[in-house]
Amino acid sequence: MTTDGPAGAPGTAIPLGTRVVVRYRLPAGYSHRVTDVIGELVSMEPAVAVRTAEKKLVQIAPNTVVALKALSARPIRTAEIRSLEHAAAAGWPGLEQAWIDGWFLRAGGGFTGRANSATPLGPRGTVADPADPEVRARLHGWFADRGLPLLLLLPERLAPIPAGGVPGKQVQVMAADLDNVPLPPGPGPVAISPEPDADWLALYRGGNFPDVAGAVLGAVAAGTLGFGRIGARGTAPIAIGRVAVTDAPDGRRWAGLSAVEVSAEHRRQGVGTLLSGSLLGWGRELGATHAYVQIETGNIASRELYAGLGFVDHHRYGYVTEPVG
Template identity: 45%
Template sequence: MPPPPAGVGSRVSLRYRLPESGAEAFTDVVGHLEALSPVVVVRTKSGELVEINPTDVVSVRELSHAPVRNSQIRAVEHAAALAWPGNEHQWLDGWLLRAAGGAGKAANSAVPLLFSSDLSALSAIAQWYGARGLPPWLALPERLLPVRADGVDPHRVLTVALSGDLDVTLPPLPDDRWLQISGRDVPVEVLSAVIDGDVGFATVADAAVGRVAVTTAPDGTKWAGLSEVTVRSDRRRQGHGRALCDVLLAWAAARGATHAYAQVPDDNAAANGLAESMGFRLHHRARYVLL
């Protein structure tokens, strides 16, 4: 069996060999993984449990935890783009172009956010970034535009509904200790930038730091975006990351956020594990592509 892209509980499309067929015949099943051993068990939307011998599994592809419309992907990506606008941004034919002197791809990429976004703008996007001495990165959510290029830094966008009324006070700027623990070379003016929203910075037990931004999607939903979550290497596996995220999300919920998202690299097992342990589930995938 190929290594599953996610663990038990994830929603997948699984292709497997039909063991009773005389020839090589295959079929697919879509549902939630209930077990991986001794047999693979997938629970379909109707509640049927499909049992499959692991040796018959040909491929496994992780899907969003529940079916997601393109408009819902745009809504989350819109809120996320407002949370990382860089220190310069501009709308161009439905794309939001962001520049921050090269300090990370999130604040130095163009993202298609409107239905009018199409590939005709790519030349102008390349010129805009070229005039600023920056590489023309595109932040591409899955399914929205068919740009053919090798993906760079593919990541998962995970979401969760928020609840709770605990009020927490966070500063709108990172202090020197926050910057030291973070270790990232991102200017304060880029870290603190947000469009029509609020941003806060937390430090927990002198061991973990993180950033949260509350912005509003076009449908009116207030989203909390977690980012820059860092735990000191000598203080990991002690619960500080979870405690930090709890503080950040409590602050966001007190400011009206009803949902939260986290953009996590595919290959960051620790970050994906932490997010999923807190109830975050896959909403969609995205990737950075260089023009």
């Protein structure tokens, strides 16, 4: 069997969740000797299993595989970006929300950009241009009434950067089909609660956050939250994480990971993978079919962790401060 990695290097291991093409031999009696199947790689043993775009699981005996090659990720449609962003906004909605001119506005006391920004989530053709002085005034006024600056959160392809806007932090959104994520058979050492306790909060950002952070962390719109920890209650946890299970307009139910932190002395030991997998397993028990995580570009360690769980790049978004002039 020939295997080619993402860069085309023979013999390179291909991570589960990668989009692949498998060529394999057919039994005697078929009109042709070999055939191909394209889809996401689910397993390599005891059978090579590929899930097609139609969700059909094709299982292939390893001794019949002629070649297995990684492909570039399936193109993501604009509608899929908008739909995932809806679920993500519901999973981190801040403390106040409003719709203005096709923009979804969130305010959360200034804690985190996601919870204090405007993002273009209205249906196609309904999102007003923020460079329009009247639109900009309405957006600016809503945030100003709450003592906040106007901050735009712009997912790629949903709206252009307005003229004069100042680009800021960039974020990579990674996503996975939970059928392709290797989840732990049970919670194991991970305890999941509906709200964070004092020890959980002590590890989150080293305990360095404003008072409003607890309320922002505990907010969800029409969804369910779980706060995971590894470590007995009453003791300092060695790892923490948050998962929000929310629905998207296209019918998918998403499990969104955030606030995953591992104490310094326990990093690079698989703890983050165990915690994340357990949180996603909990989300799947609530009906989640897909998962996402939002990672600042440049955070290579987190990207590697989630790629190892089967996550792939979905889209990016960036922050833009109020246009000048």
